[in-house]
Amino acid sequence: xxxxxxxxxxxxxxxxxxxxxxxxxxxxxxxxxxxxxxxxxxxxxxxxxxxxxxxxxxxxxxxxxxxxxxxxxxxxxxxxxxxxxxxxxxxxxxxxxxxxxxxxxxxxxxxxxxxxxxxxxxxxxxxxxxxxxxxxxxxxxxxxxxxxxxxxxxxxxxxxxxxxxxxxxxxxxxxxxxxxxxxxxxxxxxxxxxxxxxxxxxxxxxxxxxxxxxxxxxxxxxxxxxxxxxxxxxxxxxxxxxxxxxxxxxxxxxxxxxxxxxxxxxxxxxxxxxxxxxxxxxxxxxxxxxxxxxxxxxxxxxxxxxxxxxxxxxxxxxxxxxxxxxxxxxxxxxxxxxxxxxxxxxxxxxxxxxxxxxxxxxxxxxxxxxxxxxxxxxxxxxxxxxxxxxxxxxxxxxxxxxxxxxxxxxxxxxxxxxxxxxxxxxxxxxxxxxxxxxxxxxxxxxxxxxxxxxxxxxxxxxxxxxxxxxxxxxxxxxxxxxxxxxxxxxxxxxxxxxxxxxxxxxxxxxxxxxxxxxxxxxxxxxxxxxxxxxxxxxxxxxxxxxxxxxxxxxxxxxxxxxxxxxx
Numbered sequence: 001x002x003x004x005x006x007x008x009x010x011x012x013x014x015x016x017x018x019x020x021x022x023x024x025x026x027x028x029x030x031x032x033x034x035x036x037x038x039x040x041x042x043x044x045x046x047x048x049x050x051x052x053x054x055x056x057x058x059x060x061x062x063x064x065x066x067x068x069x070x071x072x073x074x075x076x077x078x079x080x081x082x083x084x085x086x087x088x089x090x091x092x093x094x095x096x097x098x099x100x101x102x103x104x105x106x107x108x109x110x111x112x113x114x115x116x117x118x119x120x121x122x123x124x125x126x127x128x129x130x131x132x133x134x135x136x137x138x139x140x141x142x143x144x145x146x147x148x149x150x151x152x153x154x155x156x157x158x159x160x161x162x163x164x165x166x167x168x169x170x171x172x173x174x175x176x177x178x179x180x181x182x183x184x185x186x187x188x189x190x191x192x193x194x195x196x197x198x199x200x201x202x203x204x205x206x207x208x209x210x211x212x213x214x215x216x217x218x219x220x221x222x223x224x225x226x227x228x229x230x231x232x233x234x235x236x237x238x239x240x241x242x243x244x245x246x247x248x249x250x251x252x253x254x255x256x257x258x259x260x261x262x263x264x265x266x267x268x269x270x271x272x273x274x275x276x277x278x279x280x281x282x283x284x285x286x287x288x289x290x291x292x293x294x295x296x297x298x299x300x301x302x303x304x305x306x307x308x309x310x311x312x313x314x315x316x317x318x319x320x321x322x323x324x325x326x327x328x329x330x331x332x333x334x335x336x337x338x339x340x341x342x343x344x345x346x347x348x349x350x351x352x353x354x355x356x357x358x359x360x361x362x363x364x365x366x367x368x369x370x371x372x373x374x375x376x377x378x379x380x381x382x383x384x385x386x387x388x389x390x391x392x393x394x395x396x397x398x399x400x401x402x403x404x405x406x407x408x409x410x411x412x413x414x415x416x417x418x419x420x421x422x423x424x425x426x427x428x429x430x431x432x433x434x435x436x437x438x439x440x441x442x443x444x445x446x447x448x449x450x451x452x453x454x455x456x457x458x459x460x461x462x463x464x465x466x467x468x469x470x471x472x473x474x475x476x477x478x479x480x481x482x483x484x485x486x487x488x489x490x491x492x493x494x495x496x497x498x499x500x501x502x503x504x505x506x507x508x509x510x511x512x513x514x515x516x517x518x519x520x521x522x523x524x525x526x527x528x529x530x531x532x533x534x535x536x537x538x539x540x541x542x543x544x545x546x547x548x549x550x551x552x553x554x555x556x557x558x559x560x561x562x563x564x565x566x567x
Contacts, residue, residue, distance in 0.1 A: 020324030087336030141297030153338025156540025178417030188406025199407025323372025364412030445481025
């Protein structure tokens with residue numbers, strides 16, 4: 001074996017996954033692991049309705065709680081759709097910040113300004129109708145814009161573009177996902193750095209220092225009867241331990257009066273939600289009324305669609321790498337984006353006030369726990385749906401103090417950033433060409449959005465809708481960095497070896513040979529009912545395998561790299 005082959009083999013085995021994408025933990029263990037995914041997504045999902053509710057003229061905590069339950073309900077359904085029929089990666093779907101900017105822009109129009117006095121009469125029927133008018137406008141914009149995402153995915157446009165995407169494009173995109181989220185971590189953790197620090201310390205100790213420590217537990221089986229088993233609980237449940245430890249400290253500091261009244265670090269800040277929420281409620285399409293459509297809203301949301309697609313592409317690659325899956329083939333990428341569009345349409349119909357996209361936080365959970373099983377994420381999705389139906393149970397978790405969530409985010413977003421950087425291992429980093437592209441794309445991905453945040457009126461070309469589209473795109477760091485890296489990597493001369501294309505393609509084709517990496521068939525649809533159909537060859541979102549190879553070797557373009565024969 002050559003030195004390069006030996007190095008590649010070591011890289012493939014370095015994941016050290018307890019369970020990869022195709023392996024299933026026992027059902028009992030899957031429930032606890034799925035609960036971790038629920039906890040990891042909770043802060044991100046919760047923040048969107050809490051942010052948008054006042055802008056929609058909602059000041060009733062009960063209504064806010066219903067919006068929270070609705071968005072969790074859709075997140076669970078979207079996750080099941082993605083893991084079963086979409087790209088089939090263990091990737092959680094949740095509310096997206098890509099739609100926040102166009103939503104805020106829409107609600108800033110004069111006709112949607114909240115009237116004076118609504119805060120003093122939050123349950124007044126007049127004001128109740130006012131906020132419903134606003135959310136119905138958002139619903140219509142999300143539903144129409146989601147059709148664009150479905151077209152982009154199911155027509156194979158994404159798969160075509162992926163022929164020109166390599167590790168130099170993916171590395172800045174994923175890296176900027178983590179870097180762009182640091183303000184969220186800072187805002188949450190800044191509520192009380194002591195609580196956040198304890199949460200981080202517990203998570204680091206459990207996931208890094210106690211990863212190989214196995215704790216004895218009693219067990220029973222028909223063959224052995226009662227016996228003792230050892231379980232690596234610290235590596236499996238670091239998020240649970242961290243959340244529990246930080247929550248307990250917040251409770252102690254709250255009860256002793258060491259946290260000021262009104263601080264987001266207090267455990268009693270959102271206690272009223274628990275007493276006022278319903279025990280059981282099922283969200284349904286049209287629950288706020290018939291959605292309405294406006295050109296301004298649709299154009300703005302389309303910008304959110306483009307930003308969300310670019311973010312999801314980076315998440316797909318990161319999730320595949322951390323879960324022990326091969327490089328995502330084009331049919332899985334196409335299907336994943338298309339199914340996300342379907343989920344966004346459903347989110348608009350039911351009325352979450354937002355859409356859904358891949359959740360970066362939960363990719364970090366996979367990296368921390370070393371559990372990439374698809375079953376775990378699906379169980380977590382079922383838990384999310386169930387808890388969304390029980391309003392009071394979901395309200396309990398809404399009382400998790402902000403610094404606890406912030407501490408978890410600091411670890412998760414840091415890991416995502418590192419995963420992005422790790423893609424550069426396939427690239428020649430002695431090449432000035434590569435160093436320039438990567439460094440320039442990351443810096444510009446941070447500089448341009450920062451400038452627009454400080455100068456909100458900088459984009460002004462005379463057309464409101466186009467202003468919104470351009471502003472959203474230029475405010476999304478992943479979109480800026482990814483597009484710059486993609487453009488420069490394809491126009492600046494460079495060999496496939498220099499760009500890392502060859503090694504990355506070989507990894508995608510040979511990854512099934514590694515002990516901890518699953519077969520390319522993990523991306524096939526359930527039951528294999530389309531894998532051998534002739535029509536699948538002409539549908540870009542379905543898997544197809546060459547008949548001459550007994551349907552065992554992926555057909556042309558399954559691995560999404562440029563054609564090396566044209567080198």
